[in-house]
Every structure is written in C-alpha cells, then in structure tokens.
Amino acid sequence: MQTALKVQNLKVRVGGKEILKGVDLELNYGEIHAVMGPNGSGKSTLAYTIMGREGYEIVEGDILFDGVSIKDLPADERALRGLFLGFQEPPSIPGVRFSTFLIAVINKRMGAPDLTTLKDPKKLREIYNLLNEVGLNRSVLSRELNVGFSGGEKKRSEMLQALLLDPKVIILDEPDSGLDVDGVRKIAEIIKELKAKGKAILLITHYARLFNFVEPDKVTVLVDGKVAATGGPELAHMIEEKGYQVVRQQ
Amino acid sequence: MALKEKYMEIAEKEVFQEIADSPTMKYYTNWKEFQKRLVAQDSRVYMELPDWIEELTDKVVVLSDEVLVRGVPRDYIEVHDGNYDVLKDIKVTGKMEYYNAARLTRAVTIRIPREASLNGLVLVSLGGDGYTGHHIHIELEPFASAEVILVDLGGVGDSSIKTLTIAVDMDSDSRLKFYSISLHEEAAVYSRRVYRLSARSRLELNTFYSSGPATRINEDVYLNGEYSEIEVNSSSLAGRNKWGDVLLNVRHRGERSKSYINGRGVVLEDGILTIRGIAIVEKSAEWSSSHVEVHVSAFGEQAKGNASPMLEIHTGNVEEAFHSASVSSLSEDELFYLGTRGLSKDEARELLVEGILHFSGVLERLGLSIETVLRGLNHE
Known part of the structure; x- marks a missing residue:
C-alpha cells in the first residue's frame, strides 16, 4: 500500500x-x-x-x-x-449558516473567485444526498455553523464534510x-x-x-x-x- | 396651528429619548450627532429609483417628495400629504420622535384584504438632503396574506437626516412576510417601526440595516393576540465612520404567543454597532415562548460592538424563555477550523462578514450582492 x-x-x-x-x-x-x-x-x-x-x-x-x-x-x-x-x-460560528459555509469551502476547492454562490449547482444534490446518508435533516443547512448542534449533529456534520470535500x-x-x-x-x-x-x-x-x-x-x-x-x-x-x-x- | 409647528413646540420641551430604553442604555445612541444636524434647512428628496428595484417588481409604491404608485390597485392605497397625523398610528415620545413627526413629508396607508394578491409589493422610501421623513401604514385584514419588501434609502450629503416610521396592523389569522432593507449611506437616520399582531397572526420580519453616520432603528413588536407569532432575522452592518443602534423589541400580551428574535451584526474599522434584543412577557401572556439571541462580530482595532439581550417575564407560566448574546471577533479556534476546510484567514473573515450580512435572507430575496450594498446604490 x-x-x-x-x-x-x-x-x-x-x-x-x-x-x-x-x-x-x-x-x-x-x-x-x-x-x-x-x-x-x-x-x-x-x-x-x-x-x-x-x-x-x-x-x-x-x-x-x-x-x-x-x-x-x-x-x-x-x-x-x-x-x-x-x-x-468543532467551534460554533454565529452568523454563518451551515449552507453558506459549505458553499464557501466547495467553491474554494473548485477555484471559484466568489465564495458565496455555489459554482456547481449539481453539488447541491450531492449535499442533500450526503445529509441523508449521515442522518442529518435538511433544515440543518439554514442553521448557523455548529450553533446549538447536538453532540450527534456535530459528529455527523464533520463526517458529512469528510465525504463532501473528498480529501x-x-x-x-x-x-x-x-x-x-x-x-x-x-x-x-x-x-x-x-x-x-x-x-x-x-x-x-x-x-x-x-x-x-x-x-x-x-x-x-x-x-x-x-x-x-x-x-x-x-x-x-x-x-x-x-x-x-x-x-x-x- | 399646523401639525408641524405643534410637534416642533412639543419637541422642544421633551427629553431626548425614553422609548423602550432603560436609562443605562441611552449612551448607545449618538444623540449629539442628531442634535448637531437638527438645523432647519430646505429639504428635498431627489434620489432616483435604483434600477435594481425596477427589475424587482411590477408592484411598487415610491415615497419621495411625491408618491408614485404602480401596479397596485388604488382601492388598497390611500396617499396622504405632509399633514398626516402620524400619532394616529404610533405612540410618540421624546424629542427625536416629535421632530420626526414634524418633518413628515409624505405618508401612505396600504390596506391588504383577504382576497388581495400583493406578494412582492415593494415600498420605497427615498432620501434626499436636509431633513426628510416618510410614514407608511400597513393594515392586513383577517386571513389576509402578503409578502412586502421595504426599501429605505438614506439621504445624500453628510448633513442630511432621514426619518421613516412604519406601522403595521395585522388582524386575526393574517400572515405577513416582511423584508426590509435600510441603506443609510451618509444620512443620520431615526426610524421607528411598530407591528401589532392580533390572534393567530404571524409575522416574519427579515431585516438588513447598513448604518449611516448615526442610524437608530427601533423595531417594536406587540404580540397582542393569543397564538400570535413573530420571527425576526436581522443583519446589521456598521462600517468606517458609521454608528448603528438597533433595537429589536417584542412585547408579549397574548396567551401562547411566540417570539423568535435573531439579531446578527458586523462592525468594521472604527464603526460602532449596538444590537439590543428585548422581550417582555406581560402577565396576560401565559404559556408564551420567547427566544432572544444577538451576536455582534467586530473587526478592526477600533471597532466597537455591543450586544444586549433582555428578557423580562411578568407571568409565572412560560413555555420557553431563552436569551444569549456575544461580541466577538474570529477566535483562534474558529480560524483554525475554517483553515482546516481550506479557507485562509482573509477568506475566513470574509466568510464571517458575508455570513452575517446574508443571515437575514434579505439580500438573497432582493438579488443584491454585498459588493452592491457596500459600494452604494448602484444596481447589479
């Protein structure tokens, strides 16, 4: 290996x-x-x-x-x-919605100059699928990053990112x-x-x-x-x- | 005596402010700045309607020196001249509010019946130079439902003052989704907005405030009816040389009423921003629930932020009562976390600023970018 x-x-x-x-x-x-x-x-x-x-x-x-x-x-x-x-x-970041955060990190990887508008709309479908896979409700996207997340939601959110960002x-x-x-x-x-x-x-x-x-x-x-x-x-x-x-x- | 002179006379005898503030809070508003600009001068509203508003809707009411109505049935609208008695719609106290009442130049009343189809109605209050003022009164009949967008544009020139009063009366079982954007640029602004909700009515209030050199916004919500509900999502910005003071004030009177107040703000360079979220649960409002959360992020060595939640409960029985507040910058933990996701320090800061400014959803609804807002009023 x-x-x-x-x-x-x-x-x-x-x-x-x-x-x-x-x-x-x-x-x-x-x-x-x-x-x-x-x-x-x-x-x-x-x-x-x-x-x-x-x-x-x-x-x-x-x-x-x-x-x-x-x-x-x-x-x-x-x-x-x-x-x-x-x-x-993971730290709580009030003011930044989970969706805003995900869009920024996806766009950064795709080399988009604008971090706010999803460069590849197909990624949204992927996010929805991954939410389903890790067991998070879609409503989590409109919540602020890690703010008020339960322990389980935080862990699942971290795993979602590991899947989404494909490191x-x-x-x-x-x-x-x-x-x-x-x-x-x-x-x-x-x-x-x-x-x-x-x-x-x-x-x-x-x-x-x-x-x-x-x-x-x-x-x-x-x-x-x-x-x-x-x-x-x-x-x-x-x-x-x-x-x-x-x-x-x- | 004309209303204007009458109010000016009362104003001279009034104290500066006593509206929903506790005495310890009064220093948050830069009253001296307002006082400095209270020099009588010829006032004129001459801003043009920005193109991005033209592109937004075919239903618009524009208040400038005149009132322009387009795409809205006249049956729903009543246009008043400068002698409209704003005290019919809102309670006025304190020197500043009487000055504002005296400077009122145009007013409209919009009545939304159940059968009306007014989604996407845009109300625009334009600014100018001198000291200008508008008043808007919205009434929703029982079971009426509407989405209304308010665009409040500040004056031009660094000695201008703008005032805008809003009164919203929601009858039982009505629904209102209210988006409000206030871009105050160079004007000192004092704006009072009052919302009165009857039984089972629901208001979603999404606000975006970009402060001028002295901006004071009061959002006063009265949950008068049982099961009435308010959700507030608010984004505020105070940039260089800007001073913003935002009051999100909810008073529960009806049983099982619900409030959810979320204020987020960002202050840059040497700006000052205060956000206060206040919920008062009166004795009559048993089994109500209230959630107050205000956070301000400060960037810049001289930036000053204040975030104050206040919860007053006068009944022994509440369903839920929550409040929290913070003033912070990006911590080492947050920077590292965002760094591990591929964002540099500058991008992390940009994400936080943009996140807060997008928080209320107003920019998305209006199709405005942050660059547009920061740059001024140029259209997309």
Whole structure:
C-alpha cells in the first residue's frame, strides 16, 4: 500500500511545553490507523500539528504528505492539498449558516473567485444526498455553523464534510465521543465507506468501543507524548480490557 | 396651528429619548450627532429609483417628495400629504420622535384584504438632503396574506437626516412576510417601526440595516393576540465612520404567543454597532415562548460592538424563555477550523462578514450582492 502520511521523530512544543517527544507514525492509503492514548498523551496535539495549527511549534522532525514535507505550510494549504481534520468539538460560528459555509469551502476547492454562490449547482444534490446518508435533516443547512448542534449533529456534520470535500487523508479526532450506540454505528459505517474509497484514515480515540463496529488495520498507542506501543487490532482490544496500564508496563 | 409647528413646540420641551430604553442604555445612541444636524434647512428628496428595484417588481409604491404608485390597485392605497397625523398610528415620545413627526413629508396607508394578491409589493422610501421623513401604514385584514419588501434609502450629503416610521396592523389569522432593507449611506437616520399582531397572526420580519453616520432603528413588536407569532432575522452592518443602534423589541400580551428574535451584526474599522434584543412577557401572556439571541462580530482595532439581550417575564407560566448574546471577533479556534476546510484567514473573515450580512435572507430575496450594498446604490 502506498504511504500517504509519514510522521518522523516529531517533537512539538505548545506554549513552551514539550508535548510530543519524538513520535513516528506511518499511514497508508486504504488503511485505518488508530491512535489511542490516555488523556494528556498528545493525541489531539498530533492531529493539530499534522493539520498545521498555529502555536504548535515543531522543534524537531518532519511530516511528509505523499512524500513531500508540509510542516511549513499553513492549515488552509494543507487542507487544499488533501488533508482533513474532523474535530472532536468543532467551534460554533454565529452568523454563518451551515449552507453558506459549505458553499464557501466547495467553491474554494473548485477555484471559484466568489465564495458565496455555489459554482456547481449539481453539488447541491450531492449535499442533500450526503445529509441523508449521515442522518442529518435538511433544515440543518439554514442553521448557523455548529450553533446549538447536538453532540450527534456535530459528529455527523464533520463526517458529512469528510465525504463532501473528498480529501485524501482524513484525521478523525474522537469521532465517537458523546454518541449513543446507534450514533457510533453510523459513524463506523461512514469510516468503512471512506476506507473502501481508498482514503487514509487516522482515527484518534480514547476508548476502543468504536472498534466493535470498525476494525483498525494498525494501532499506535501514545503515552506522555511518545509511542508506547504499536500493533494490530488486538492491541486496542487488550487496552479496552486491561486499560493503558498494560502499555505503560511494557 | 399646523401639525408641524405643534410637534416642533412639543419637541422642544421633551427629553431626548425614553422609548423602550432603560436609562443605562441611552449612551448607545449618538444623540449629539442628531442634535448637531437638527438645523432647519430646505429639504428635498431627489434620489432616483435604483434600477435594481425596477427589475424587482411590477408592484411598487415610491415615497419621495411625491408618491408614485404602480401596479397596485388604488382601492388598497390611500396617499396622504405632509399633514398626516402620524400619532394616529404610533405612540410618540421624546424629542427625536416629535421632530420626526414634524418633518413628515409624505405618508401612505396600504390596506391588504383577504382576497388581495400583493406578494412582492415593494415600498420605497427615498432620501434626499436636509431633513426628510416618510410614514407608511400597513393594515392586513383577517386571513389576509402578503409578502412586502421595504426599501429605505438614506439621504445624500453628510448633513442630511432621514426619518421613516412604519406601522403595521395585522388582524386575526393574517400572515405577513416582511423584508426590509435600510441603506443609510451618509444620512443620520431615526426610524421607528411598530407591528401589532392580533390572534393567530404571524409575522416574519427579515431585516438588513447598513448604518449611516448615526442610524437608530427601533423595531417594536406587540404580540397582542393569543397564538400570535413573530420571527425576526436581522443583519446589521456598521462600517468606517458609521454608528448603528438597533433595537429589536417584542412585547408579549397574548396567551401562547411566540417570539423568535435573531439579531446578527458586523462592525468594521472604527464603526460602532449596538444590537439590543428585548422581550417582555406581560402577565396576560401565559404559556408564551420567547427566544432572544444577538451576536455582534467586530473587526478592526477600533471597532466597537455591543450586544444586549433582555428578557423580562411578568407571568409565572412560560413555555420557553431563552436569551444569549456575544461580541466577538474570529477566535483562534474558529480560524483554525475554517483553515482546516481550506479557507485562509482573509477568506475566513470574509466568510464571517458575508455570513452575517446574508443571515437575514434579505439580500438573497432582493438579488443584491454585498459588493452592491457596500459600494452604494448602484444596481447589479
């Protein structure tokens, strides 16, 4: 399988504090790579750094996307090259309707100078179909972006965007948190669909319950900013059974 | 004594304002700016009707120095001269409102019966120089239904003052979708709009305000009848050297009445914008529900935004009461989020500004672009 993303000896400082202390990770196309770890282990920092968040200073190491370093690119350029981050808790943006937002990001990808009028009207049909697929009502389009969205609506909205924007690499930060069983099952189905399309998926999660519905190909466990263990799905199930103490002792 | 002189005389003795404001709020409106411009001068409305309005409809009523009616049956319209007593339609208090009543030059009353087909009726109040004023009164009969678009264009010249009063009376079971755009350019504007809803009537009020150097808009809604409903979606803009003060004020009187007030605004450079959403649920309005949400986004080191929600409940039984407000700029979280979707910082800011200005749906309904609005009154 072709390598999509390569994280090499990544050391990252946030607010003067070293959070990632030399992380290596390889993600292939058509693969689900789970990153697990206890609270504060650096999972979200890894996601944010890959995506290019300001204030996340890379002090050593590199991030290669399709073999090219992206560590000096701003977030928007990484996104346009094909990286996507599904947020654990996406921010609310009052005043911007969900439809307005979707039109802007679609148009940007299509190179339209005007971000307000949908360049390709056929995309509207696609949006309606995807709303149906992820289980969101069409009325969500007239609501403001993430304002008053329930936990489930936020997750589904993030998955809708992952499907709509057709990125190459999809990082999902705790996509199952706060969901009921039906919600987790739905998210798992979408992840499987994305994998079937050949996307490279980095699945960040604290718990392994999502893996009851979608099995990862690889698992990397972070503890205290370092890779504490790597393995297959059996590693995730072991952690689910015995807790992170297992890898701390290794 | 003519009405004009009578009102001028009363105005001199009145206090500056006391309309729906609490005393602590009075500093939000730049009263001194209005006072400075209250110099009597020959007033003349000479703006031409913008082409984009011509393209919008075949049913139009234009108020300038005269009143032009086109495509609307005369039975529905009554045109009044400058001596129309606006106090018949709205309660007037305070110095500014008496000045406005005195400066009224033209007024119309539009009666919409049940059988009327007036969807897309456009009402235009043009501005000019000096101190000009118009008044529009709309009456909907029981079960009448209409879509009305109001275009309020400000004066020309930086010493002009424009006033526009609106009174809307909705009889039982009537429906009104009201789009209102106010482009105030160089004029100082004081506009009072009053809506009175009877039982089971429903008003959807979509507004867009582009502030002038001193714009003051009062939207006062009275939910008098049981099950009456109002939904307000409002977009406001205050750009460089502009000062806007928007009051979205709903008073529940009828049982099980419902209000949904959504005010959004953007303030740029050194502009100042205040949006106040106020809902008062009177004792008689049991089992009513009220939702007040106002947000202002400020861009520019000297931009000032105020967002104030107020909820007063005088009954022990309400269905729902919600209020929230914020003044913010784009946060680091929001910028990063939009960045991960491929938008640069400038585009993220543009998205937020445009999102807020499109929020009310008025620009879409009128087919206007933001560029047109920001550029002035040139047509598309």
